[in-house]
Amino acid sequence: MDDRTMRAVLFDRFGGPEVLYVGRVPRPEPAPGEALVRVRAFSVNGGELAARSGRLRLFTGQRFPQRVGLDFTGEVAALGAGATGVAVGDRVWGVVGRTAFGSAAEYVTVRAGRLGRVPDGLDLVAAAALPVATTAVTALRDKARLRPGERLLVRGAAGGVGNAAVQLGRAYGAEVTALARAANLNFVRTLGAHHAIDHRSVPPGELGLFDVVLDTAGTDLRAFRRLLAPGGRMVTIAFDLARPAASLGYIAASAVHGRGRVRFFSGDPGRALLDELAARVAEGVLRPAVDRCFPLEETAAAHRALEAGGVRGKYVVRVD
Missing domain, CATH: 3.40.50.720 (NAD(P)-binding Rossmann-like Domain)
Known part of the structure; x- marks a missing residue:
């Protein structure tokens, strides 16, 4: 498979979970100050459901294909020039941005200052329930x-x-x-x-x-x-x-x-807030709550489950 591309969850029109599919898009390269993260897992959030259905089209626009995925866990795969605070191989978590989507993919680029280190001993799939x-x-x-x-x-x-x-x-x-x-x-x-x-x-x-x-x-x-x-x-x-x-x-x-x-307010965490989160996990006062884990190919099923209501914690999607 061409290593210049990657799998990502996309949609070509607004609608229900059935519009989601896994396609191939160009693999991003980190710009100066950015990190390239190999995504291991992400969670499904309410804002993504609204964006996918078209209720946020004033913010997301109407150009397709569009992406989903707000938060993520993974490992730093590469660093752009001047990126500091993390190193290649670090286990990290973060959020792509307040109004941005795209973490439902094999790789994502993000400003290095928006990444925090996942606490030692915390599984990366379970950890995806926590950035929110x-x-x-x-x-x-x-x-x-x-x-x-x-x-x-x-x-x-x-x-x-x-x-x-x-x-x-x-x-x-x-x-x-x-x-x-x-x-x-x-x-x-x-x-x-x-x-x-x-x-x-x-x-x-x-x-x-x-x-x-x-x-x-x-x-x-x-x-x-x-x-x-x-x-x-x-x-x-x-x-x-x-x-x-x-x-x-x-x-x-x-x-x-x-x-x-x-x-x-709308959450938009940087490294300091993610480090605070890690400290609470290390203290034992905060633990991830994963209701169910889905493979990437079943992201639509995860959206459908969240829309149905009754979630206990988070639905997490695993990127293998």
Whole structure:
């Protein structure tokens, strides 16, 4: 096989998981300051589903073929001129960029400063469930400034960011309430949740008050904002894709109207944040949660599974 090309997951039109296929594209070369990473695994994220379906076409454009894959683990295969902080052969993890995709492939290039070293002893396939956990670190530590003894509500607690937030919230000393499907309540308890509640059986208004609310869904923000105690903070990592203008408008208006600003951000980790993640893993307070692992050729099945709901942690795709 021509070593100037590689396998990658592509799609030629917007649509459901069935539009995904494995094709061949040129193998990238690292530019100055970049590293070429041999990808071993990546996880499936909600933003990719939205991009593939066309709901993010204002950001992704309409030129095809397009790519999927946001995060990754692997080994550094080559370095561009001036790239520092990592060496060829290092086991690394990272995210290609806030609005970029393309890690669903045999190789990916990324700025060297966006790579962190995977902790020793952590399998690279399992480790692919964790780069998204940097979003939980930023949300709780930096945006909400969660303090020991505070009451934390995690919405979507069984998902990729949510399961990490439950683990980190417990490690930060908070009293953690996890919202999840009934079938996943035992799972979030094993992560460290003090209270696990079926989000379908208990309406938001009956949940009580919280010092910090972390939302991973982006819908019904008004209802969950009402749960903030005096001095409470709400952080969301999503907005309502069915009503994007109204949803983002509400988030913006929350800074000046009503009780408690809704802080919105999109994760974009660099080396410092990835190293913080590695430290939490080394301490034993954060562990990867892999629901199921798929081969590269079944990436469409992984997308389909995530769309069906009910994931416990992350769906990971293995690149052999």
